[in-house]
Amino acid sequence: xxxxxxxxxxxxxxxxxxxxxxxxxxxxxxxxxxxxxxxxxxxxxxxxxxxxxxxxxxxxxxxxxxxxxxxxxxxxxxxxxxxxxxxxxxxxxxxxxxxxxxxxxxxxxxxxxxxxxxxxxxxxxxxxxxxxxxxxxxxxxxxxxxxxxxxxxxxxxxxxxxxxxxxxxxxxxxxxxxxxxxxxxxxxxxxxxxxxxxxxxxxxxxxxxxxxxxxxxxxxxxxxxxx
Numbered sequence: 001x002x003x004x005x006x007x008x009x010x011x012x013x014x015x016x017x018x019x020x021x022x023x024x025x026x027x028x029x030x031x032x033x034x035x036x037x038x039x040x041x042x043x044x045x046x047x048x049x050x051x052x053x054x055x056x057x058x059x060x061x062x063x064x065x066x067x068x069x070x071x072x073x074x075x076x077x078x079x080x081x082x083x084x085x086x087x088x089x090x091x092x093x094x095x096x097x098x099x100x101x102x103x104x105x106x107x108x109x110x111x112x113x114x115x116x117x118x119x120x121x122x123x124x125x126x127x128x129x130x131x132x133x134x135x136x137x138x139x140x141x142x143x144x145x146x147x148x149x150x151x152x153x154x155x156x157x158x159x160x161x162x163x164x165x166x167x168x169x170x171x172x173x174x175x176x177x178x179x180x181x182x183x184x185x186x187x188x189x190x191x192x193x194x195x196x197x198x199x200x201x202x203x204x205x206x207x208x209x210x211x212x213x214x215x216x217x218x219x220x221x222x223x224x225x226x227x
Contacts, residue, residue, distance in 0.1 A: 003171075003210045004189060006109040006223045010165040013156060013188070014137075015174035016117035016124055017052060018196025020099045020215075021131055024048050025092030030085040031063055037080045040067045050200045053176050055118040055143040056081070085123055090130035096195060102215030103136040109223060114159050118143035118150055118178070139163065151178040153185030160186065171222075173215065177206045191218050 017023045024045050032042040043063055051062045060081055064073060106113060113136050117124050121142030128134040139162055141155060148154045160167045172183035175196020183190035184207075191210040192203050204211050212218040 003191060003222055004169070006111065008169060009111055009171055009222070010169040011112040011114065011160075011163050012106055012171045012173055013114050013116045013159050014103070014215075015172075015176075015179050015196075016115055016127070017119055018175040018198075019096075019173060019179075019193055020103075020115075020133060021090075021093050021095050021127060022195075023093040023127070024052070024197075026085065026088060026090065027052055027059070029088050029092050030081060031059075033084040033088075034060075034077055034080040035063070035067060035069075037084075038069065038073055038077060040064075040069045040073075043067065049197055053118065053178055053197045053199065055149050056085075056120055056123070057143075082120075082122075086126070089123060090127050093127070093131075095131050095133070096193075096214070098214030098216035099133070102217075102219045103133070105216060105219035105223070107136055109219075112163055112165065113137050114139040114141070114163055116141050116150070116155055116159050116172075120144050151181035151185075153182050156182050156186035156188055160188070173218065175203070177201065180206045180208050193218075 027048045028045055035042050043066060047066060052059055060077055115137045119142055121144055124142045141159055143149045146155045146158050160170050167187040170188050172179055172188045172190040175193045176198040180190050189209045192208045194203050194211060194213050
């Protein structure tokens with residue numbers, strides 16, 4: 001199925017980590033502060049890159065397993081991780097090139113925008129604000145906003161319901177198989193970015209309606225604009 005034109009779309013749902021913002025640095029710093037507090041060894045960016053994307057709870061449990069920490073430490077680790085992450089949120093992360101331009105183009109075309117991430121909402125909202133992205137979105141939902149997370153389709157179905165849009169006319173923009181599977185299950189078209197976090201799998205191996213190197217390039221193709 002070809003990507004729909006702006007005239008066919010009502011809205012776009014945009015992922016956060018690995019799609020709009022490179023947050024690996026934040027994850028590494030917050031995790032290592034947490035692990036140090038628990039007298040456990042640290043983790044590196046390679047581990048984080050292949051593990052992030054399924055929610056902070058999954059990331060933290062995987063991290064404890066990676067460093068040989070007792071699973072019983074999870075509650076203490078979660079409390080420490082929340083404290084450390086909120087303290088450094090956005091300080092070690094960067095907005096990807098083309099994101100601001102792409103979001104502006106999507107909004108200018110009349111699309112309604114929602115941010116949907118597996119990151120806890122209390123982490124997501126301050127990050128969007130810190131990076132100057134919050135003004136593009138009329139709605140933002142996190143991994144704790146619904147009973148299930150991506151790749152389950154429920155968050156996309158519920159986000160479309162909140163927007164009042166038809167899933168078939170609501171584009172999911174993400175960077176991973178999680179986003180693609182959730183979109184397919186919800187009946188949304190999906191476009192994937194090449195630079196994000198896809199658990200070590202090449203992004204073009206994931207079925208999608210299009211693959212792009214930048215969000216502004218995606219927006220230009222949707223509008224059939226040159227450049």
